[in-house]
Amino acid sequence: MSETNGIPELEDVINRMATDLGNYSKSGNANPQYLEIQNKLIEELVHINNNYMGLQHYKLWSHIEDRMAEIETKDKSVNAHHIKIITGASDYPFSSFTFKISKQ
Secondary structure (H helix, E strand, O other): OOOOOOOHHHHHHHHHHHHHHHHHHOOOOOOHHHHHHHHHHHHHHHHHHHOOOOOOOHHHHHHHHHHHHHHHHHOOOOOOOOOOOOOOOOOOOOOOOOOOOOOO
16 A cells, blocks of 8 residues: 555544643743753654544544444444455455464
């Protein structure tokens, strides 16, 4: 995959950190060393997020995992999931594959 995809949750954290740091810097008694350290940390997180070679369908996978966990919590007997994701105009032909994930 040649494009980068940020992580929405990380973007939210970065935005909150930047807002909080901006508010702190206006407080009148802000520590300059702390501001510098936090600014560097935010810059590093932005760099990581901007260069993250993420999943193309990150939000979809995140929702799938949340739904699987919800189902497994409600019904302890569920130990497999069948998911069909249609990526084109038609749902045929399609691939089928199985992964076994051991839970420890």
